[in-house]
Amino acid sequence: MIIQLETREMKESARVFTRGATIACCAAMAGLGLLWAAYGPAIPQLQKDFGIDEGMAGLPLAIQSAGSVLGALSVPLLLRRLGYRTIFRSAFLALAIGALTIGIVPAWAAVLTGAVVAGLGLGCCDTLVSQTFITGHGRRGAAMVNVAHGCFGLGTVLAPALLALLGTQQWPVMFLVVAGLMLVACTGLGGISNQKEPKGESVPGGGGPRGGVRVRIYVLTGFLVLYVAHFGVQSGIGTWEPTRLMDQGHAEFEATLATSGYWLAMVLGRVAAIPFTSRFRASSIVLTSSVGMSLAVLVAAVVPGATVWAYLVAGLMIGPIFPTGLTWLMTSGHARGETFSYVVASALAGSIVVPPLLGFLLQARGSDALAPTVLVVSAITVLATILTARRLRGGPTTYRESN
Template sequence: MRTQPTLFNRAAIIGCMVVMTTIGLLLSTYGLAIPSFKAQFGISDAVAGGGLAMQSAGAVVGVLAAPFALKPFGNRMTMMVSIVLLGGGGLALAFAFSWPMVLISATIAGLGLGGVDMLITQLLIIGAGVRGPALVNVAHGFFGVGTVISPGILAVIGTERYWIIFAAVGVANAFAFFTMRGLAPRPTPVDAPSAEDTKSPIASRSRWYVGAAVVFGFIVLYVSHFGVQSGIGTWEPTFLADLDFSASAAAWATSGYWFAMVIGRFGAAALTRFISIPTLVVVSCLGMAGSLVWAMTHAPSAVWAFMVCGLFIGPIFPNGLTWLARSGHAHGHRFSYVVAASMVGQAFAPWLIGVVIEHQGSEVMPLTLLLVAVGAVVASIGLAIGLRRRASGASSE
């Protein structure tokens, strides 16, 4: 029986959790900083949302570039460079003195964010032994911890001091950089054989379309899921402000949304012992969409609707990736293609919602996100049905 390699020592795993926390800090701080950006640089809602789009575009490039760097440089060096970009971009955001500098800094941070997010997730799946799937849930739970910490702190000290959180991202990544000495350089994820490598050439060619359909399904799932996740995280403060919430109350409410997502992710680790991962993902997508219908009431109860939505959003990403890995289509560069494509939703949703808010008002935000969430529902149900039939067919053969 072939055993999985153990690529991490304890310090490196701790470093991964720190890095994932800083990703949460970075993403959740941007939405709260939008009012300060608008006041400081004289920009509109749509332009402010474009800053997060630049960061997410950088993340897409980072995800796609990381696998190509793995082969010549190995796990450790690729991870360290990504951490430097993430931390350096965070520090630059903290002290940016012009809007173009904000955009450049956000892009640099995004490059590192994409690299570490993809590397940590995939390396834990293939390089942490039997603990891998559980550690993926934990790592993305720590991402959620970061998303809770930032709004909570800024609700106390004031959102105009957003630069403190960005600076903390730089300092924390400096610590994580040195822990990566405990990450083995090889084997890398791109060295892992694909499921089709064990099949005959004729069988592989005849079933190529199945793999393409599965990958496409996960791309749709993640584009939609990230669109909703980042859309709420970025624009909930603006939406609540138009419902006469104070800036502090809106920040606390946004913190509650991210905290609910944390609960969803840590809770999912226990739930997978009782229900299948495909069922968990499908139910989470349905709950996400249903919560957005509730948020369309525009009443103060919309705060609770967004919190429930965060609870359902939590399990989708980490458990969807485990589902993808078990499907046999996550090896080599395919994993990075899915993760990169998923960030399209994260890149364009905040910008799109900003444009809609500018022309139609913030009250249309829940409906816009619901339309995005429908894509995740359809994709998850389609994947569950398709992969189940494929598994049944394989069993029959």
């Protein structure tokens, strides 16, 4: 099967992916998930190995997220200068080199350096896969981007599960696995066209935006706030849940396994959303998920004994927000030109700010502060979703209509 990628500049679709290349991209997304979720369970051991506190322990994920922002921002420029295959291969290799550096060099500076390099590849890869999967599958675009991010979620499940089995003292092994997986994925990129993207609007809208510049700014700001807050909740829980559970008296194995369950719930949430993408408005799916996420975090805040189950439900609700929200943005007609990459890059800022801030907060006030703080960020997600949906009311917000 050939996947078609459409641009506003090209009336005829260009052949970009073969099925094998699509599988390779999904494998790479699983590697991204492994990389993303390996830090949280490893934090206690990182503190022991390098003699650092909670605030410093959250720094690698924050630095990796900073690198991912730069990687996402580079996509529009790279699309005009290099071919698709070259960009994908470069992103995969950056991920492999960064992860390999973290896994084999026993120095804190090497961990931070590797995190930056891996982040560059992560941001580029995530943006490219999301963009091309949405635009290249026609009516199945919304479902396929959930599949791709479901693979990412699968990686986030395996990382803490493997660390629970191996022991967190073996955390370098996880990064070596990521490097190996990315190198294997590189071998499947021969089926990607090496064409360049013509200068112009590389991301089509959903039939054209409604309203003028002020409306577009309002809508894009809404999406940015929604994503920054959503990523903050997602990475905040994923990074610090093991620490919170161990403070509550759970064994390290139990805490790490529970975090694996949180990421698994995210995968299930994305899979469960697939049949709804052609039946319900994107705004309805995102809003329902955001409210459910907030209610689950509220339970974790007021009922400490329910932390494990509350975060499992939170993961289930978080799952559909990112991929479904991306399709919502595309079909709104406001993701013209380089806007899509800019929105994704800005969204990743939530993962730069929240984990280290939570680390310093937990260091000062204890892990009891985790759920109340995440709840505030989650409420911002709900508010941004409501305001954005109101502004886009009457626009092309269903996948069936837009695709």
